[in-house]
Amino acid sequence: MQGRWPIIAGAALAVGLFLLANALFIVDERQRALVLQFGQVRGDPVEEPGLYVKAPFIQNVVYFEDRILPLDTRALEVTPLDDRRLVVDAFARWRIVDTIRFRQAVFDEAAAVPRLERILNASLREVLGSVGSDAVLSDERTALMEQIRDDARTSARELGVDIVDVRIRRADLPEQNLQATFERMKAEREREAADERARGAEAAQRVRANADRQAVELVSEARREADVIRGRADAERNAVFAEAFGRDPEFFAFYRSMRAYEGALQGGNSSMVMSPESEFFNYLRNPNGAPAQARPTQ
Structure with a gap:
């Protein structure tokens, strides 16, 4: 019997360590945890990092991210008030704030992503559909993104999630509309250029006509003054x-x-026939x- 005590003590120690290992769990600073007993939540969520105790075997622990998580959605086609369709590419950042509700609503992070994507897309359609496309493509986009975030946040609270931020990467026309829009913009710019050229040609014609008129007036005035001076000189000479x-x-x-x-008798081939008695x-x-x-x- 005495030789069995070490074996019994070792077995007891092993069982104790096994029970202790199953009774302790660790939560680090990046996580939050729930203690489940037969699939039901027991106690409050564990949100602070540290070492915790649970009932071994009959209780288990599930972990959730306590960090801000990304939500990348697929490009979505929306129709603003002016009926100019836009392809919007947006993304969001979200975080679990109510662990128990999140567990009951979506079970885990992977199952939450499709639900959140539907919520975000619905908010995008609702907010961007209430304004014109010019607002989406202008500085008003910041205010629109905040409105989309607030609208999606209201729906996401039912999942125990907070929408931290929403951003629109790009908002472009659909591919089939880009060429037509480009041609329309090109025609508009060509029309403006033709108007500018016509106005420039008209202004140039006015400048040339004015310059020609001034030149004629200056030449006429100069000739008149020259004739006057020449007449006075002839008068003085006479x-x-x-x-x-x-x-x-x-x-x-x-x-x-x-x-x-002097004027008549010059060298050359000129001939003059006169009478000697002239x-x-x-x-x-x-x-x-x-x-x-x-x-x-x-």
Whole structure:
């Protein structure tokens, strides 16, 4: 009998350690836990990290994430008030806040994702369907995302979940509408460009017409002033000639004849046929202007 005591003690120790191992459980800072007995929740949720005790064998522990979890949805087609369909790609961040309700409603995180995706899609359709597409594509998107979050949060509370944030990655036109929209935008820009070119051509024509008018006016004014100056100069010249002729008619006649000789008797191939007795040659025959004496012939 004495030789069996060590075996009994070792077996008892092993059983005790086994019972202790099944009675203790650990919850770390990233988790929250529920103690279940025959599938029913016993006690309050364990939300603080530490070492806890449960009844061995008849109780078990299920763990849930205490961190913020992602929810990525598939692209969703929505129709705003102006009937311009948009393809919206959104995502959300959520967290378990009521562990018991979450366990009863969706059982675990994997089963919660489809439910939350349906809630988010319904909120997207409801909120974005109440505004125009311009609001979705403008700075108003931030306010719309907050409204979507608040709407989805109300529905998600029934699952023991809090929707922390909702974001819209992109909101684009459907692929089949992109080309038509591009062509419409292109035609609009081409029309605006044609209007700008027409206005520019009209302005250029006005500038050219004004410049031509000013050029004609300037040339006409310059010619008028030149004619006036030329007339005054001719008048002064004639006055000088008249005064000179009045003072010494004989010298004036001599001067006029010299100018006539200078202009007529130039080198070149020009020929002039005149009578030797012409008055044109008076000062060539006689410096005093008298007819020259006929020279005797030999």
